[in-house]
Amino acid sequence: MSSRTDQYSLNLFSNIENTEIYKKPVQATQILIANGIMTGQQVKAWNTLLKHAKEQNDAYNLTIKAGETKKPRTFRINRLELMDKMGYKSTNRKHFKEALIKMQDLKATWDILGQDGNNAWASCVLLPFLVVDNEYVHYSFVEHIEPMLFNSEIFHHLNLGIQRLLKRDESVKLYDWVSRYKTNPSKRTNCDPWELWRWIIYGEVDKKSYLQEYKLFKRDKLLPAIKEINEVTDIMLELIENKDGSRRVKELQFKITEKPKFNSKEGENKEVVDVGPTLKDINDQLQKLDISNYYKKKLTNFYDLALIQANIQYTISRMNDQTQDSIKNLGAYLLKACEQDYAGFTKQKAQSQGNGNGTMKVSDVLAEFQKVRTDDAIRMFGEMPLADQEQKIAQYNAVNEHAEQQIPADIEDRHNRHMIPFYQWLAKTTWGDPTPEEIIEFTMKIKK
Structure with missing residues (x-):
């Protein structure tokens, strides 16, 4: 067996060491970018910024005394830490800054679940405020969406450590969207028009785009994303095509299977897979x-x-x-x-x-x-x-x-x-x- 296959096998079956779980609000996952293409690196940055902001917000709330009014504030993260968690390896900070600045131009359409159970659609930019200095990245969100980000009771466990192993933009976004269905009893995603799935894992396309044809979207974007997710992550995806009685594919759905866990030795704060003598x-x-x-x-x-x-x-x-x-x-x-x-x-x-x-x-x-x-x-x-x-x-x-x-x-x-x-x-x-x-x-x- 080749060393490449061995490494894939270890990734498939082991409790991966770089596990970092983020209890991500489902509403923060169910967003669609309306005026541009969000890259995989930007998705990784977005999730990291959300997680750190939640942690800092929780710590901040503990310091507020009774009767005090909470003041508007910004959050911050160490610049090198964010670069690492984005998978940004270059020493040139210019492209790193550009990736974050472009996120200020991206307009997200949010699916906000109201208290009455009805969906209310809202739209705003991802990052209205951003400052990058030599040591930190400072940022804030639109005030109206903060309750959803910090106080939501509808969330799923997203493994950021595994997500960082993905290289393709489409793989990052598809994993981000479907991983929450691991705990769904049906182990299946919603069945939605294939055009919506194209928007989820790629973005909006114009009428002249070759991705208007399903078979080309499937060949160039969808199947490579599924392949990488199945090789690298903790889940296996099976594509289900609904032709609705005709020869043309109308809707897509994914069946999700969690990969089996294997016996491991106990460590102090992490699990190490016992793969026998070397x-x-x-x-x-x-x-x-x-x-x-x-x-x-x-x-x-x-x-x-x-x-x-x-x-x-x-x-x-x-x-x-x-x-x-x-x-x-x-x-x-x-x-x-x-x-x-x-x-x-x-x-x-x-x-x-x-x-x-x-x-x-x-x-x-x-x-x-x-x-x-x-x-x-x-x-x-x-x-x-x-x-x-x-x-x-x-x-x-x-x-x-x-x-x-x-x-x-x-x-x-x-x-x-x-x-x-x-x-x-x-x-x-x-x-x-x-x-x-x-x-x-x-x-x-x-x-x-």
Whole structure:
């Protein structure tokens, strides 16, 4: 599996460390920009400014004495902190300032839920006041919308840490809008005209825009946004197209699935995903045992790291057992131990998964996925004509320089230590690295 796929898998399944939850008022999410295009960086800035203003407003209210009248005030945030949370990496402050200043020109249409339950539409600029100095960004909101921002009882939990991982503007805005439906019993968004969804994730378009055609909007904006959200965030989106009895798409809806959580070690203030031993851990232990480079490579190239770890511990216990004969070749013994799993690691893992509490480790899921694919490769190989089998073996031997790693010509000399790495190679060359979507689907199946 490639390092890129590994990283995606960790992002998909783990409790991501850079979690930053903002209880965002739903009305502050349900805004439409009427006179321009709001970028993904500006959305990230907007959410950060809202969150900090809410925190400062709460602290300010605690200082007001009984009978005092609350005075108009501005909020502020450290400039470098805001730049970081916008994902702004450039040292040139000019573009950072321009992004904020342009937000003063953006007019937002607000869906304000009145006390009587009816919607009242209002319109105002996002940031009526803004000052950027060397240290801080000072800002304020239109006074009339502050109760909605600070006192709203209708909100959802938006993960700003995950949102910052998104790169595409459309992905940022779509995630911002749909993430609140995670807690909706139906796990579905509203079903709205596709033109409204275009406005949500892109912005207003004129009559000459190529985005007036749904299939082009879907190809260039919608599908790439869904793909990035599914790869990077804590949710999976499924697009539902409503053609309303005709061939043309009329409305869109999204089905939302939260990605499974995995067992993690407890930390002081955060959770760290337990992904098992690293390659460095294993190599350090093998070096302490004075295992030669030849056996190191065979072990780490052909066997799961967790399996190696378990059998290293078994081998050390075996060495310390005075009632047993001494081990003449430690490297060869450890290789044999992993091949036949003397430690019983696979059996223990199966038992722990069967008696678990519904949570899984990332490493366990990936290992199980690889095992299933390897089993499929074994079946596929067995169904091949003999000539095709020998052709695959020849291809495998051609990419393995050392004779010890190659498949022997004589069938009787082919043992598990030869064939298991071959079947793993066959699976990968046939189907490639698993996509994040395939891993998610596989995880859902084994959790049932």
